[in-house]
Amino acid sequence: MPQHTFTVNGEQVTVDVADDVRLLWVLRDVLKITGPKYGCGINVCKACTSHLNGKAFNPCAVRVADLTPDDEVTTIEGLADTVEGDLHPMQEAWLERDVAQCGYCQPGQIMAAVALVNRVRAEGRSITDADLDQIRNVCRCGTYNRIRQAIGDGASRM
Ligand code: FES
Numbered sequence: 820m821p822q823h824t825f826t827v828n829g830e831q832v833t834v835d836v837a838d839d840v841r842l843l844w845v846l847r848d849v850l851k852i853t854g855p856k857y858g859c860g861i862n863v864c865k866a867c868t869s870h871l872n873g874k875a876f877n878p879c880a881v882r883v884a885d886l887t888p889d890d891e892v893t894t895i896e897g898l899a900d901t902v903e904g905d906l907h908p909m910q911e912a913w914l915e916r917d918v919a920q921c922g923y924c925q926p927g928q929i930m931a932a933v934a935l936v937n938r939v940r941a942e943g944r945s946i947t948d949a950d951l952d953q954i955r956n957v958c959r960c961g962t963y964n965r966i967r968q969a970i971g972d973g974a975s976r977m
Pocket residue numbers: 856857858859860861862863864865866867868877878879880
């Protein structure tokens with residue numbers, strides 16, 4: 820089997836899997852990093868949303884062979900390590916707003932939210948309702964209102 824090397828949550832890993840295996844299954848089944856959830860497997864539901872080099876992406880849509888040793892993947896498990904403190908400010912906002920219902924979509928929602936806020940900040944502006952409308956992560960429990968409120972709170976603390 821070919822070997823693939825990249826960084827996950829600050830640690831360099833090398834995996835021995837076929838080129839066309841999607842990264843989501845490498846994370847979950849090989850590396851046992853299960854925060855990124857399997858919802859659809861076809862880049863639609865966004866339950867697996869994580870960060871690749873600081874930007875939101877969906878590991879169910881990326882072949883492991885497309886990663887390079889310079890690529891840095893961050894999952895919900897590594898998000899808090901990107902800041903000072905025990906939790907990322909977006910996670911704190913999520914807890915205070917008691918956003919989660921069943922919880923399945925929530926890691927992806929938080930990762931999408933953090934990437935969105937960082938992108939908007941890089942453009943030198945604050946987050947708007949139009950920005951929030953761009954988030955396409957599905958929540959079958961319908962927690963969308965609380966998600967939007969928590970993103971506003973989290974953004975103000977980031
Ligand atoms: S599982 Fe990745 S987008 Fe649905």
